[in-house]
Amino acid sequence: MHLPSDANSPESAPIHLSNKPGAIPPAGTVASQPLSPRVVFQAPNAKAGQVYCGKLREVGGDGRALQFKEIVLPAALALTLSEQGELLGQPNVAGDHLITFQWSADGVHWRAGQCVLLVNPDPRSLWQINEPASDAIYPKPHSATQAINEGDLKIAAASRRGRSHEHAGLFRDDDFFVQHDAASGWSVLLVADGAGSARYSRYGSKLAVETAGEYLLTVLKADLGASINHALQAWDADPESISGQIGGQFHSVFYDAATLAVDAIEQAAISQQSDAKDYASTLLAAAVKREGGQLFLATFWIGDGAIAAYGPRGKVRLMGLPDSGEFAGQTRFLDRAALASDRFAQRIKIGRYTDISAVILMSDGISDPKFETDKGLVSADKWNALWDEIAPSLVAEHPEQSLLDWMGFFIPGHHDDRSMTLLWA
Numbered sequence: 001m002h003l004p005s006d007a008n009s010p011e012s013a014p015i016h017l018s019n020k021p022g023a024i025p026p027a028g029t030v031a032s033q034p035l036s037p038r039v040v041f042q043a044p045n046a047k048a049g050q051v052y053c054g055k056l057r058e059v060g061g062d063g064r065a066l067q068f069k070e071i072v073l074p075a076a077l078a079l080t081l082s083e084q085g086e087l088l089g090q091p092n093v094a095g096d097h098l099i100t101f102q103w104s105a106d107g108v109h110w111r112a113g114q115c116v117l118l119v120n121p122d123p124r125s126l127w128q129i130n131e132p133a134s135d136a137i138y139p140k141p142h143s144a145t146q147a148i149n150e151g152d153l154k155i156a157a158a159s160r161r162g163r164s165h166e167h168a169g170l171f172r173d174d175d176f177f178v179q180h181d182a183a184s185g186w187s188v189l190l191v192a193d194g195a196g197s198a199r200y201s202r203y204g205s206k207l208a209v210e211t212a213g214e215y216l217l218t219v220l221k222a223d224l225g226a227s228i229n230h231a232l233q234a235w236d237a238d239p240e241s242i243s244g245q246i247g248g249q250f251h252s253v254f255y256d257a258a259t260l261a262v263d264a265i266e267q268a269a270i271s272q273q274s275d276a277k278d279y280a281s282t283l284l285a286a287a288v289k290r291e292g293g294q295l296f297l298a299t300f301w302i303g304d305g306a307i308a309a310y311g312p313r314g315k316v317r318l319m320g321l322p323d324s325g326e327f328a329g330q331t332r333f334l335d336r337a338a339l340a341s342d343r344f345a346q347r348i349k350i351g352r353y354t355d356i357s358a359v360i361l362m363s364d365g366i367s368d369p370k371f372e373t374d375k376g377l378v379s380a381d382k383w384n385a386l387w388d389e390i391a392p393s394l395v396a397e398h399p400e401q402s403l404l405d406w407m408g409f410f411i412p413g414h415h416d417d418r419s420m421t422l423l424w425a
Contacts, residue, residue: 039103041115043087048094049122056085056115069110070102077117087117094121124410130169137272138203140171145400148180148187153290155180155187155423156394158404162365163415173281174363174417175205177213184229186220187288188213189421193305193363195280195333196416200272204279207264208334212257216287219253232289232296235352246298247350250287254300254348255339258283262336280333284361286319288423297359298350302338304331304364306377311357316383319349321374322364331364357387358424365416366407394424 039061044054058066071081077097079089091097097117102110132139148155161172173194180187190209194201219225228246235242261283262276269276282303289296297319299307304322323332323343332338370386371377389409393402407418 039111039113041103041113043099043115043117046091046117046119047122048092048119048125049090051090052079052087054087054117056081056087064105067104067107068101069104072100074098077119079117091117091119094119094125123412127163127167127415129166132169132171136171138171138200138206140175140202140206142166142172143404144176145404146176146178147398147400148178150180150182152425153180153187153423154394154399154425155189155421156399156403157189157419157421158400158407159363159419160404160407160417162417165417167415171202172417173202173205174365174419175202175209176361176419176421177209178421179213179217181217181221184221184225185289185291186217186225187290187423188216188220188286189288189359189361189423190216190283190285191305191361191363191419191421192284192334193282193303193365193417193419195331198278198280200268200274200278201280203268204265204281207268207279208261208281208283211261211264212283212285215257215260216253216285219256220287224249224253229289232291232352239352243350243352247348250298250350251345251348253287254285254298255344257285258300258302258334259339261334262339265334266336276335280335282331282363283334284363286359286361286423288359290423290425293354294352295354295356295359296350296352297356299348301347301349302332302334304367305362306367306371307359307361308383309351309353309356309359310383310387312355313357313384313387314380316378316380317351317353318378319351320347321377322367358422360420360422362421363417363419365414365418366420368416369409369411369414390420390422394422 040059041056042059043056046052066085068083068085073079073081074097076093077091079087079091081087098114099117100114103113104110142161144159146157155178157176157178159174159176175192177190190213192205192208194205228249231242231246265279266276269279284305284307285300286307287298297309299319301307301320307319309317371382376382393399393406396402
């Protein structure tokens with residue numbers, strides 16, 4: 001039987017049949033050569049789309065200076081390798097990339113070497129954009145914007161589908177409503193975030209903002225709005241009494257608005273032979289009256305997200321706190337139980353302020369990544385940082401579109417729908 005052998009391997013040698021067990025082979029029968037130690041090179045991992053600066057490292061070496069030449073890099077890598085082993089550039093293609101070269105420790109004796117550079121993918125490139133089923137009920141545009149310009153008063157609103165919904169081929173669950181009545185001077189701003197676990201929440205949020213928003217605008221344009229306007233004129237003379245009076249009026253207004261929204265959701269559920277929980281949504285609402293240097297603000301807040309009166313710089317008045325449901329990480333939604341809760345009155349806040357830069361409402365797709373915690377929500381520094389980000393959009397030719405573009409910011413772990421409405425002068 002013929003056995004394969006490798007004469008070049010130090011672990012094999014020619015077989016001499018004349019040798020006896022225990023005999024010493026004649027000199028020169030094994031022509032082995034001492035092996036050169038194998039040198040392994042490594043380089044720090046790179047990330048696609050980001051500037052990279054790394055250096056080839058001799059694994060297990062003593063830090064000796066090495067020289068490199070005859071360097072071959074894949075064209076797609078978009079990097080250069082210097083004679084000193086420094087890799088520079090901006091790789092755009094993820095994957096394992098083989099780099100080959102000649103290296104030397106003394107500049108005289110050169111050896112072949114190689115290194116595999118791992119380029120991690122840009123996390124953004126992993127997200128897909130998929131469309132919802134074409135026959136799904138309650139279709140909704142993936143984004144929406146609106147702007148109102150009344151000279152000394154401006155309103156902008158924007159909402160966009162989050163990356164998680166894009167990837168899963170789902171509709172946007174957020175919605176908003178903004179209107180201004182020039183005759184009475186009242187503005188209404190609302191934001192709603194449909195529950196991700198509720199299959200029709202995209203329509204629930206739409207019903208919530210439109211039903212409540214239309215009602216608020218209707219009553220504020222009518223006798224109730226005129227009554228509140230009259231009371232506001234006497235605020236400075238007796239702020240405690242007037243604030244109590246107006247607070248009671250807005251308790252009734254917001255309760256009626258929320259009740260109508262719940263009614264609309266329940267009727268939609270009946271029409272689909274479904275459950276109202278399938279339409280679950282948060283609801284944030286604000287009624288604003290600006291007159292001269294004074295701004296009156298009344299708000300209703302159920303669920304997560306944020307409502308705030310911001311300004312002057314370094315000052316923020318948070319109009320409540322996001323509330324949670326029965327389990328950790330679960331928020332509260334607008335439903336019949338919320339209307340009956342003893343906490344309903346706590347969801348309503350009013351205030352009269354001077355030097356306010358803006359009234360801002362946002363869904364948790366913005367508040368979570370920008371503020372992170374309830375403590376962060378009351379941080380003036382974080383509000384200043386947010387204002388610095390959005391302020392350029394407010395002076396753009398189309399602030400609502402600029403605001404929508406800004407909402408595309410990428411923060412790992414935060415890919416929810418994003419919505420914001422704001423009023424500023």
